[in-house]
Amino acid sequence: MTRMKLNVNGKSAEVEAGPQALLVDVLREALGLTGTHVGCDTSQCGACTVLVDGEAVKSCTMLAVQARGRAVTTVEGLAKDGRMHAVQQAFMDCHGLQCGFCTPGMIMSAVSLLGRNPRPSEAEIAAALEGNLCRCTGYVNIVAAVKRAAGLAGQR
Amino acid sequence: MSAPFEAGRFGSGQAVQRIDDPGLVSGKGRYSDDVVPEGQSYLVFVRSPHAHARLGAIDTAAARAMPGVLGVFTGADLVQAGVKPIPVEGFKRPDGSPLATAPRRALAHELVRFVGEAVVAVVAQTREGARAAAEAVMVDYEELPSVTDPLEAMKPGAPALSAAPDNISAFMAHGNAAAAGQAFARAAHTVSLDIVNQRVAACPMEPRSTVAYIDTDGRLTMRLSSQMPTGVRTGLSTSLGIAPEQLRVLVGDVGGGFGMKTGIYPEDIAVGHAARALKRPVRWQAERSEEFLSTVHGRDVVSRAELALDAQGKVLALRVRSVANIGAYATGAGIAIQVMIGPWVSTSIYDIAAVDLQFTAVLTNRAPTGPYRGAGRPEAIYLIERLMDAAAREMKLDPAELRRRNMIAPSQMPYKNAVGQTYDSGHFEKILDQGLALADWNGFEKRRAESRKRGRLRGRGIATFLEWTSGNAFDERVVVDVTADGFIEIVSATQAMGQGIQTSYAQLAVDVFGVPIDRIRILQGDTDRANGFGSAGSRSLFTGGTAVHAASERTIDQAKALAAESLEAPARDIEYRAGRFVVAGTDLAVGLFELAAGQPEKRIRAEAKTTVSGPSWPNACHVCEVEVDPDTGEVEIAAYASVSDIGRIVSPTIVRGQVDGGAVQGIGQALLEQVIYDGDSGQLLTASFLDYALPHADGFRAFKTEFDTSIPCKTNPLGAKGVGELGTIGATPTVINAIVDAIASSGQGRAAEKIQMPATSERVWRALKGDFGRPVFG
Numbered sequence: 001m002t003r004m005k006l007n008v009n010g011k012s013a014e015v016e017a018g019p020q021a022l023l024v025d026v027l028r029e030a031l032g033l034t035g036t037h038v039g040c041d042t043s044q045c046g047a048c049t050v051l052v053d054g055e056a057v058k059s060c061t062m063l064a065v066q067a068r069g070r071a072v073t074t075v076e077g078l079a080k081d082g083r084m085h086a087v088q089q090a091f092m093d094c095h096g097l098q099c100g101f102c103t104p105g106m107i108m109s110a111v112s113l114l115g116r117n118p119r120p121s122e123a124e125i126a127a128a129l130e131g132n133l134c135r136c137t138g139y140v141n142i143v144a145a146v147k148r149a150a151g152l153a154g155q156r
Numbered sequence: 157m158s159a160p161f162e163a164g165r166f167g168s169g170q171a172v173q174r175i176d177d178p179g180l181v182s183g184k185g186r187y188s189d190d191v192v193p194e195g196q197s198y199l200v201f202v203r204s205p206h207a208h209a210r211l212g213a214i215d216t217a218a219a220r221a222m223p224g225v226l227g228v229f230t231g232a233d234l235v236q237a238g239v240k241p242i243p244v245e246g247f248k249r250p251d252g253s254p255l256a257t258a259p260r261r262a263l264a265h266e267l268v269r270f271v272g273e274a275v276v277a278v279v280a281q282t283r284e285g286a287r288a289a290a291e292a293v294m295v296d297y298e299e300l301p302s303v304t305d306p307l308e309a310m311k312p313g314a315p316a317l318s319a320a321p322d323n324i325s326a327f328m329a330h331g332n333a334a335a336a337g338q339a340f341a342r343a344a345h346t347v348s349l350d351i352v353n354q355r356v357a358a359c360p361m362e363p364r365s366t367v368a369y370i371d372t373d374g375r376l377t378m379r380l381s382s383q384m385p386t387g388v389r390t391g392l393s394t395s396l397g398i399a400p401e402q403l404r405v406l407v408g409d410v411g412g413g414f415g416m417k418t419g420i421y422p423e424d425i426a427v428g429h430a431a432r433a434l435k436r437p438v439r440w441q442a443e444r445s446e447e448f449l450s451t452v453h454g455r456d457v458v459s460r461a462e463l464a465l466d467a468q469g470k471v472l473a474l475r476v477r478s479v480a481n482i483g484a485y486a487t488g489a490g491i492a493i494q495v496m497i498g499p500w501v502s503t504s505i506y507d508i509a510a511v512d513l514q515f516t517a518v519l520t521n522r523a524p525t526g527p528y529r530g531a532g533r534p535e536a537i538y539l540i541e542r543l544m545d546a547a548a549r550e551m552k553l554d555p556a557e558l559r560r561r562n563m564i565a566p567s568q569m570p571y572k573n574a575v576g577q578t579y580d581s582g583h584f585e586k587i588l589d590q591g592l593a594l595a596d597w598n599g600f601e602k603r604r605a606e607s608r609k610r611g612r613l614r615g616r617g618i619a620t621f622l623e624w625t626s627g628n629a630f631d632e633r634v635v636v637d638v639t640a641d642g643f644i645e646i647v648s649a650t651q652a653m654g655q656g657i658q659t660s661y662a663q664l665a666v667d668v669f670g671v672p673i674d675r676i677r678i679l680q681g682d683t684d685r686a687n688g689f690g691s692a693g694s695r696s697l698f699t700g701g702t703a704v705h706a707a708s709e710r711t712i713d714q715a716k717a718l719a720a721e722s723l724e725a726p727a728r729d730i731e732y733r734a735g736r737f738v739v740a741g742t743d744l745a746v747g748l749f750e751l752a753a754g755q756p757e758k759r760i761r762a763e764a765k766t767t768v769s770g771p772s773w774p775n776a777c778h779v780c781e782v783e784v785d786p787d788t789g790e791v792e793i794a795a796y797a798s799v800s801d802i803g804r805i806v807s808p809t810i811v812r813g814q815v816d817g818g819a820v821q822g823i824g825q826a827l828l829e830q831v832i833y834d835g836d837s838g839q840l841l842t843a844s845f846l847d848y849a850l851p852h853a854d855g856f857r858a859f860k861t862e863f864d865t866s867i868p869c870k871t872n873p874l875g876a877k878g879v880g881e882l883g884t885i886g887a888t889p890t891v892i893n894a895i896v897d898a899i900a901s902s903g904q905g906r907a908a909e910k911i912q913m914p915a916t917s918e919r920v921w922r923a924l925k926g927d928f929g930r931p932v933f934g
């Protein structure tokens with residue numbers, strides 16, 4: 001076991017984890033951030049997507065030690081001053097979620113996309129969400145939510 | 157406190173934000189795997205690498221000796237401990253003898269019958285420790301010949317999965333074979349199709365996760381992801397020999413169900429047994445590969461389906477011979493879906509006098525089948541809708557016109573179909589007309605010509621259909637508590653799993669109580685609080701919602717009597733509005749919550765048990781246009797329109813999400829999805845999201861989705877019809893009919909009808925060259 005310092009959701013956190021511990025397991029188990037989900041074992045589903053230095057990363061493909069010295073953001077860290085992030089709000093407004101299991105990963109991928117491309121086309125949204133699977137919505141309202149969030153972000 | 161509430165924007169029919177959304181978008185969901193009991197241990201299964209084998213010695217000594225290992229359980233250990241198999245009964249073989257199956261046990265005993273069957277359970281202090289110990293378990297397998305094809309399984313000399321040498325687990329015939337035979341003999345036209353409805357995997361994004369522990373009251377408590385908490389409790393009770401009241405099943409947020417999370421699974425029993433035996437919390441988290449290997453799969457049926465028509469295109473008779481591959485063990489639902497529930501809708505919305513239907517459920521060395529969104533109705537509707545198109549092509553009629561000529565008229569309602577099911581309501585032609593208008597049916601040839609100019613083959617498909625909802629469970633009980641701190645708690649045994657039922661219930665409660673929706677709390681997923689069938693078969697709104705409405709009204713009635721006492725006025729003078737009881741014509745009033753606070757129990761409790769008078773029969777018209785790239789065989793959904801009759805709508809946003817999301821699942825089956833077992837080895841070749849193709853976000857989005865709310869359901873006072881499975885049922889035949897049309901237009905003509913699902917680009921490309929693969933029935 002290694003003692004390591006991580007920066008998660010703007011806070012410094014000390015955790016004990018083995019050198020092979022995956023970031024997702026440390027987030028869920030050591031830090032209790034269960035909003036990051038595990039939906040597969042082959043890095044296909046994207047339910048575990050978090051931001052590392054603002055970029056979407058599947059936290060099941062990254063070792064916790066690799067996150068040292070970098071800023072990790074999970075879905076729990078998106079709201080600011082009790083106000084939801086535009087993407088979270090848009091998912092609710094557009095019925096972009098049903099069971100909600102893929103939702104945190106979808107939201108993090110969308111936040112990452114809008115961070116680098118604030119006005120994405122529908123095709124760009126679909127491409128950015130290629131690594132996130134949803135079984136409930138058929139993606140119809142997820143894409144609509146990202147489009148809406150892009151609009152909302154512009155208004156702010 | 158007693159000022160009236162403003163609640164109008166939250167009642168039924170309003171597009172409201174779902175009440176569970178704020179938590180779910182913030183990472184505050186409580187899925188099964190998010191809740192960790194103190195002192196938990198981890199269970200890992202050793203699973204069979206063989207499709208069929210005799211279990212020899214199982215050496216667990218090395219595993220037991222590993223650090224942190226708490227227990228190792230084999231099938232023999234569980235038999236020794238008195239753990240019983242999951243019961244299944246109620247169906248018969250062709251000779252009238254009881255259904256055939258080997259006992260489905262928590263852990264395999266003596267024989268393994270499919271790849272991935274759980275053989276040994278290893279429990280350790282850590283997950284890594286349990287995994288390592290599972291690797292150290294030595295199992296001697298004596299491999300046996302296996303069979304994964306149901307037609308092969310019925311042949312003499314095939315490996316037998318149970319005491320029945322022909323592997324036929326169950327059989328049912330419906331209708332009147334003689335009458336149908338006469339109709340075929342005098343028919344002006346007949347069409348026949350051999351059709352594969354391939355095996356698919358439900359794939360809810362949340363894998364199963366089960367935690368069992370002995371609670372402080374000494375009872376075995378299980379927390380898991382399920383659509384049917386009470387059914388799980390019954391299953392546990394039966395297998396572990398514990399009285400139901402000595403068990404508690406808890407369900408939190410459910411990350412998708414689609415029918416796959418309806419019954420108890422062998423793994424749940426093993427986890428429960430381990431927790432009892434070890435007297436400590438035991439947690440099992442399924443990996444995705446385990447989900448592909450060992451959850452129930454859906455569909456998997458091959459059929460020869462035939463239609464007899466007169467010279468005007470009136471259908472005289474339907475004949476079906478279906479063989480369902482139900483896998484290694486019969487499950488009650490797995491059989492019922494194929495031999496009974498599907499047949500109930502086999503004539504769909506058409507007035508067909510004679511049917512001759514035979515359904516055979518066959519055991520093979522595959523994982524068992526069970527419910528998957530639609531469960532039997534997609535299979536039946538796929539047959540009749542493919543046949544309708546084939547008949548239209550045979551008679552050179554517009555496929556919409558042929559359907560129109562056969563639709564049951566509203567004046568025929570209530571209508572009893574040829575297998576004895578009674579439809580309460582429906583105006584199918586009206587739905588068809590709206591569907592045709594929405595899809596611009598008559599403008600198709602122009603679009604086809606335009607596609608052709610771009611080198612694309614355009615095809616158009618239609619399905620007009622109904623389905624049966626309820627799960628044949630019509631009773632619901634709801635308990636309402638008005639609390640002193642200002643909430644209305646509604647307890648139901650139905651179960652949210654993403655379909656949004658909590659919000660719809662809350663909207664129904666707002667209708668009665670007239671309070672804001674944030675005053676309503678829906679409590680589910682605790683067998684100590686509520687028992688019932690659970691959520692499956694698109695039943696929750698019309699059965700459970702009826703109970704919510706009745707219990708809410710009863711609460712007001714009971715509270716009115718309490719208000720009369722409190723206000724010292726006769727009950728008949730008390731009026732209720734928006735959270736307040738007022739003595740008519742005075743300013744004397746008491747708030748609902750204030751009244752609750754004044755009661756000795758600090759609450760007002762009422763309950764209602766309701767029974768709806770039958771199933772609901774939602775119906776729809778779907779129209780799809782595809783564009784096929786002849787160079788690659790790639791299919792693009794160019795347009796999709798649907799009009800649905802789901803009776804009264806409580807939550808407009810939610811039902812649209814159900815229809816569109818459901819349609820994408822149906823499109824997934826049409827174009828992409830297939831569970832594949834290797835025929836020789838019985839190995840599962842599609843055990844990950846790498847190998848099993850699900851729709852991605854780059855699929856199709858431009859749905860035109862409309863509803864006709866003018867035809868209320870008559871079996872329940874809400875007037876609501878089920879909606880959860882409707883889109884899935886309609887989308888599959890609609891898309892395939894469009895693809896057949898595109899291939900037929902390329903010069904293949906009627907041969908195009910031989911294409912089978914999934915219509916992958918390879919299959920379509922081959923079909924365009926006249927290669928349709930092997931015949932279904934050899």
